[in-house]
Amino acid sequence: MDYTLKRSKRRTTVAIKVAEQKLTVYAPFYVPQTEIDAWLNTKQDWVAEQIAKQSMQAERRQLPLVNATIKLFGQNVPIVFGKGPKNTWQQDARPQLTLLISSRVKHQEANYLALLEQFMHEKLESYIEMRVHDYCLQMSETLPTKLKIQHYKRRWGSCNKRRELTFNLHLASAPTWVIDYVVVHELAHLLHMNHSAKFWQRVSQFYPDYKKAEQWLKANGSSLSW
Ligand SMILES: [Zn+2]
Known part of the structure; x- marks a missing residue:
């Protein structure tokens, strides 16, 4: 488990913080690294859970225009953004367009816009x-x-x-x-x-x-x- 160790004179206990999907350990100077590592091992599940939670939140923030609609042939069509195995769109009987972007690609927002443009072009x-x-x-x-x-x-x-x-x-x-x-x-x-x-x-x-x-x-x- 990768982490940043921050030692301080005033500290008397060991504490961990997960922020932006990174782990930081706060510890007093006198606690040896081996002890910190041993203690961290008992916290692995909790840390993994926190990181997963935060990465999901970060992903949600990357999605543009939540509740967006597009006018297609003069009619409002709601757009739903999501993740898929590849970049694609789905349009079923409902007047709704689903844009799926592969979670492996970077620049998610630009990809959604390019996909939307492709959809409008084909229509x-x-x-x-x-x-x-x-x-x-x-x-x-x-x-x-x-x-x-x-x-x-x-x-x-x-x-x-x-x-x-x-x-x-x-x-x-x-x-x-x-x-x-x-x-x-x-x-x-x-x-x-x-x-x-x-x-x-x-x-x-x-x-x-x-x-x-x-x-x-x-x-x-x-x-x-x-
Ligand atoms: Zn003309």
Whole structure:
């Protein structure tokens, strides 16, 4: 058993303290080390128990955002943090997301955030893939060459000349009717690479309520970050 020995002149008895999962022994000068070690051996169980208790408390302190929720497709989803054999998430029928981090990894909080981001990324990506397929059929448009999800500061989506579509990761928190609008907007750019009257005509043909969606994004866009 490792410990720090602190001797003092005033002490008349031997005492032990467990703090921050470390053991300190306080003893008078006249007690020999062998005697201290022998006495400590009788206290082993108690010390081990204290250390285990404290490491559990320390672990609990490392968990971020207890009682946190995340908005997924406009709905609040409570997040439960926990330990698992590996970094993973679970989502069952309940509207609840469980994030599990391996207890072997360092920087637990950063891992939870990375895992949460991964979760949101996958959710948004599969939703957008589905809607891009739907709307391409409706709009008689050929599929884009690439779909990407990434962080954008000031835009919800983009479309380039190589017919690659990119969507803002934070759309994952928006209601699906708003995401649909961004999908139609970007798909309309495949035909019109500008915001001309013809472009808006095409948008309104396949998404008549586009002004409502634009207004929603203006009013609530900044609250979509997490
Ligand atoms: Zn545009």
